[in-house]
Amino acid sequence: MNVSLSVDAIAAGAAAADVVIDIVGETASTNADLLARIGQLRQPTLLVAESQTAGRGRAGRAWLSGAGDSLTFSLAWPLLRPMRELAGLPLAVGVALAETLAQLDVPVRLKWPNDLLIGDAKLAGILIETALEKNGDQQVWAVIGVGMNLALPPALAQQIGRPAAALSPALAQDRNHLLGRLLGGLANALRQFDREGFAAFKARWNGLHAWRGKTVQIIDQGRVEREGVATGVDDQGCLLIMTENGMAPVLAGDVSLRMKDEGDVTHAVAG
Incomplete structure (x- = not known):
């Protein structure tokens, strides 16, 4: 109890x-x-x-x-x-x-x-x-x-x-x-x-980064917008992923993050 x-x-x-x-x-x-x-x-x-x-x-x-x-x-x-x-x-x-x-x-x-x-x-x-x-x-x-x-x-x-x-x-x-x-x-x-x-x-x-070094996908409105290896975050808190075209920062907004070849493991947060 x-x-x-x-x-x-x-x-x-x-x-x-x-x-x-x-x-x-x-x-x-x-x-x-x-x-x-x-x-x-x-x-x-x-x-x-x-x-x-x-x-x-x-x-x-x-x-x-x-x-x-x-x-x-x-x-x-x-x-x-x-x-x-x-x-x-x-x-x-x-x-x-x-x-x-x-x-x-x-x-x-x-x-x-x-x-x-x-x-x-x-x-x-x-x-x-x-x-x-x-x-x-x-x-x-x-x-x-x-x-x-x-x-x-x-x-x-x-x-x-x-x-x-x-x-x-x-x-x-x-x-x-x-x-x-x-x-x-x-x-x-x-x-x-x-x-x-x-x-x-x-x-x-x-x-404390759980997915450091993992290949991830950025999902926006159900579509894969970007794919690469998660390396960490920058001074503004953007996620840094190494893509085929180099390092790319990702701003949170309403995008979701998932590991490649897995379902979207992001579920709801409180409020």
């Missing part, structure tokens, strides 16, 4: 994150809820839901989960950097989550641009949406949605239909401690991103 979510317990695990924490029993989408509150928020805000009924992901995908089987939350964070400098933010968030999980003895690797893997199976996904507060300051907000598998009952695994992973029962049981640690890691990373940009995360991301 999962420990009940608690604002005080999450805050204790997050140390000095200085974040407002809200918990709801059920909502359609924590990302959508926080985006609707932009203009009313006065400091970073975490919204965590026991259950999401319409979690959203990249390219219109959905996050599939059963009650209590996923950790689903969104973090609204005000940024000093302009939107044009935020392309690497999803990768920086991936690094923060992966490094925090490593401290908890979970060996996570990163799949460009927004997935956390254990082995070849997806543990978690990230969806970041940005908004501009329409006031005199034109404040930029990032809403960072995360969905992480806590358990994979057979029916859910069959519904997902792709390789998926879950945390150990011991780690998944105390969601407050887990979420507090993740929140603390995210808060530190977001402050660093604001100061230093993606440059502070590039080498760390490349060190």
Whole structure:
């Protein structure tokens, strides 16, 4: 049985994150809820839901989960950097989550641009949406949605239909401690991103790159747009692949990444 979510317990695990924490029993989408509150928020805000009924992901995908089987939350964070400098933010968030999980003895690797893997199976996904507060300051907000598998009952695994992973029962049981640690890691990373940009995360991301040296395909609207060997990411967070015509950078957008001769293993991310 999962420990009940608690604002005080999450805050204790997050140390000095200085974040407002809200918990709801059920909502359609924590990302959508926080985006609707932009203009009313006065400091970073975490919204965590026991259950999401319409979690959203990249390219219109959905996050599939059963009650209590996923950790689903969104973090609204005000940024000093302009939107044009935020392309690497999803990768920086991936690094923060992966490094925090490593401290908890979970060996996570990163799949460009927004997935956390254990082995070849997806543990978690990230969806970041940005908004501009329409006031005199034109404040930029990032809403960072995360969905992480806590358990994979057979029916859910069959519904997902792709390789998926879950945390150990011991780690998944105390969601407050887990979420507090993740929140603390995210808060530190977001402050660093604001100061230093993606440059502070590039080498760390490349060190966690799950598909480095693999032949991959870039899929756009169902068509193979590019093929080559994945080598890492550049200073902006673009994926670098070595093609027949040389090195080519790929911007995330709504493209999908898959290994050559395999089905598209990208499934939905939270929000």
